[in-house]
Amino acid sequence: MSEQRIRKVVIAGGGTAGWIAGCALSHQFRDLLDITLVESEQIGTVGVGESTVPPMVAFHRLLQIDEQEFLRAVAGTFKLSISFENWRRHGERYIHPFGITGTSTLVCAFHHFWLESLRRGTHSELGDYCLETVASRDDLFAKLDKPRVNYAYHLDAALYARFLRRRAETQGLKRIEGKIREVRRHPESGHVQALALEGGQVVEGDLFIDCTGFRGLLIEQTLGTGYEDWHQWLPCDRAVAVQTEAVGPPVPYTRAIAHQAGWRWHIPLQHRVGCGLVFSSRHMSDDEARAKLLDDAGAPPVRDPWLVPFRSGRRLKTWNGNVVALGLASGFIEPLESTSIHLAISAVVRLIEQFPFDGIPQSLVEIHNDTSRREMEHVRDFIILHYHANQRDEPMWKACREMELPESLAIRLGAWRERAHAWQGGDELFRVDSWTHVMLGQGLVPGQHHPLARALSNADLRRLLDTLRGQIGEAVARMPAQQGFIDRYCKADPATWLNRGPAST
Numbered sequence: 305m306s307e308q309r310i311r312k313v314v315i316a317g318g319g320t321a322g323w324i325a326g327c328a329l330s331h332q333f334r335d336l337l338d339i340t341l342v343e344s345e346q347i348g349t350v351g352v353g354e355s356t357v358p359p360m361v362a363f364h365r366l367l368q369i370d371e372q373e374f375l376r377a378v379a380g381t382f383k384l385s386i387s388f389e390n391w392r393r394h395g396e397r398y399i400h401p402f403g404i405t406g407t408s409t410l411v412c413a414f415h416h417f418w419l420e421s422l423r424r425g426t427h428s429e430l431g432d433y434c435l436e437t438v439a440s441r442d443d444l445f446a447k448l449d450k451p452r453v454n455y456a457y458h459l460d461a462a463l464y465a466r467f468l469r470r471r472a473e474t475q476g477l478k479r480i481e482g483k484i485r486e487v488r489r490h491p492e493s494g495h496v497q498a499l500a501l502e503g504g505q506v507v508e509g510d511l512f513i514d515c516t517g518f519r520g521l522l523i524e525q526t527l528g529t530g531y532e533d534w535h536q537w538l539p540c541d542r543a544v545a546v547q548t549e550a551v552g553p554p555v556p557y558t559r560a561i562a563h564q565a566g567w568r569w570h571i572p573l574q575h576r577v578g579c580g581l582v583f584s585s586r587h588m589s590d591d592e593a594r595a596k597l598l599d600d601a602g603a604p605p606v607r608d609p610w611l612v613p614f615r616s617g618r619r620l621k622t623w624n625g626n627v628v629a630l631g632l633a634s635g636f637i638e639p640l641e642s643t644s645i646h647l648a649i650s651a652v653v654r655l656i657e658q659f660p661f662d663g664i665p666q667s668l669v670e671i672h673n674d675t676s677r678r679e680m681e682h683v684r685d686f687i688i689l690h691y692h693a694n695q696r697d698e699p700m701w702k703a704c705r706e707m708e709l710p711e712s713l714a715i716r717l718g719a720w721r722e723r724a725h726a727w728q729g730g731d732e733l734f735r736v737d738s739w740t741h742v743m744l745g746q747g748l749v750p751g752q753h754h755p756l757a758r759a760l761s762n763a764d765l766r767r768l769l770d771t772l773r774g775q776i777g778e779a780v781a782r783m784p785a786q787q788g789f790i791d792r793y794c795k796a797d798p799a800t801w802l803n804r805g806p807a808s809t
């Protein structure tokens with residue numbers, strides 16, 4: 305155990321991860337910690353990462369962030385689901401919703417009852433029993449409590465960083481603009497002691513949070529922690545991103561549209577659309593990707609496209625010595641399913657829960673690293689599923705179909721194929737419903753389902769399904785088009801994105 309008391313926290317990097325950490329730590333610890341964030345406008349941020357998952361709503365509640373104020377500040381929209389287009393094969397679409405599907409019992413998930421209804425000759429889709437799917441089909445949105453609507457956000461990444469920065473500074477965080485030239489270490493312990501900036505300033509600390517993005521200035525370039533590469537399962541290694549005008553009202557979902565060598569995202573905000581083409585450099589050149597993105601985006605760009613190379617994988621330790629890596633510095637799986645900001649939030653929450661005021665116990669470091677590894681492997685498996693289960697003809701997709709899977713995923717897919725069994729482990733992000741919607745959407749049909757579902761009489765089964773559809777129909781009838789809801793609830797002032805001053809809090 306390192307005996308050094310932890311009072312001075314230094315965050316290196318002011319992208320989404322750095323400001324999430326700065327805002328959360330300064331909100332929770334107030335004067336108990338002395339927090340400094342160093343960022344360099346000259347280096348800038350990755351500039352993408354605008355689609356999120358539902359746990360962000362609870363995180364904002366923890367930080368007492370008012371939702372309407374937040375959405376106005378980031379020109380945000382709501383996200384009920386992801387629309388997967390052309391994934392299994394051309395012309396097909398399925399929705400991965402954030403909501404609860406049907407009603408499960410303690411011992412039997414709803415999809416078994418639904419599969420039983422198909423066996424008895426009823427025609428329906430699993431999504432017919434999920435409010436978020438039905439609302440997504442018609443571009444509707446409202447915040448309802450009964451039944452509860454589960455959602456996440458689409459946000460402008462630059463505006464979000466500004467919003468968090470303003471809050472963190474109000475809460476006492478010190479921000480330093482400057483480029484880190486050197487990371488100084490203790491000669492014996494090897495712990496990081498200080499960051500030396502180009503202007504000559506030296507920023508000392510007890511605990512350092514590395515949010516310097518892919519470069520991992522502290523965790524990798526200084527400590528040489530190591531990286532596990534997942535390229536053998538995740539073929540894409542580059543993205544070209546662009547922002548376009550919004551040519552229609554925002555849809556309440558992220559679109560993920562597969563193409564011959566990867567996929568394209570479409571993230572609608574109030575003032576523009578974030579678009580990007582994710583691709584495998586072995587199957588598509590940068591020039592082809594750029595041209596395809598501009599062709600397919602379907603709206604005039606508002607800035608030039610930019611290229612973002614990435615390497616799928618995870619840092620072998622996200623906590624090493626007195627350095628905790630967050631965001632891209634800790635690893636990156638893939639933009640699909642938009643989990644990276646969530647993983648940064650989850651790691652910050654863990655750090656706060658067990659903050660090592662009186663020194664860093666090795667047991668804490670090991671637990672943190674083990675949890676990070678499991679979290680990332682779980683997300684990795686879920687994303688590989690989308691690539692692997694396909695019936696497309698192009699070489700990249702064929703190779704994905706034929707690849708050897710990680711054992712953990714092979715077991716999951718086997719259990720689904722044999723018995724329609726799906727599960728969610730204690731700290732896993734994706735619920736049973738997520739797995740079932742995506743497995744079915746990708747064309748994985750189970751051989752059989754739980755025999756317990758057969759115990760229901762035809763009348764009882766019909767009553768269950770009809771009641772669920774009726775409740776969803778009534779709820780959806782109360783939901784306006786998402787644009788109408790935004791206009792009333794959180795419409796952003798155009799000055800928010802035109803004026804580059806700090807976002808208001």
Ligand SMILES: Cc1cc2nc3c(=O)[nH]c(=O)nc-3n(C[C@H](O)[C@H](O)[C@H](O)COP(=O)(O)OP(=O)(O)OC[C@H]3O[C@@H](n4cnc5c(N)ncnc54)[C@H](O)[C@@H]3O)c2cc1C
Nearest residue numbers: 317318319320321349350353355484516517631632644645
């Ligand atoms: C193509 C793509 C699409 C993505 N889409 C999504 C998505 O939809 N949803 C999602 O959740 N995530 C997404 N992500 C991930 C998401 O973008 C990141 O998790 C998020 O932006 C956090 O990035 P970051 O803060 O770790 O790094 P960055 O944004 O790269 O920030 C790094 C910071 O470190 C600073 N810095 C670096 N070196 C120095 C230095 N020497 N001195 C001083 N400062 C320095 C930089 O100035 C910057 O402030 C996507 C990622 C990619 C690559």
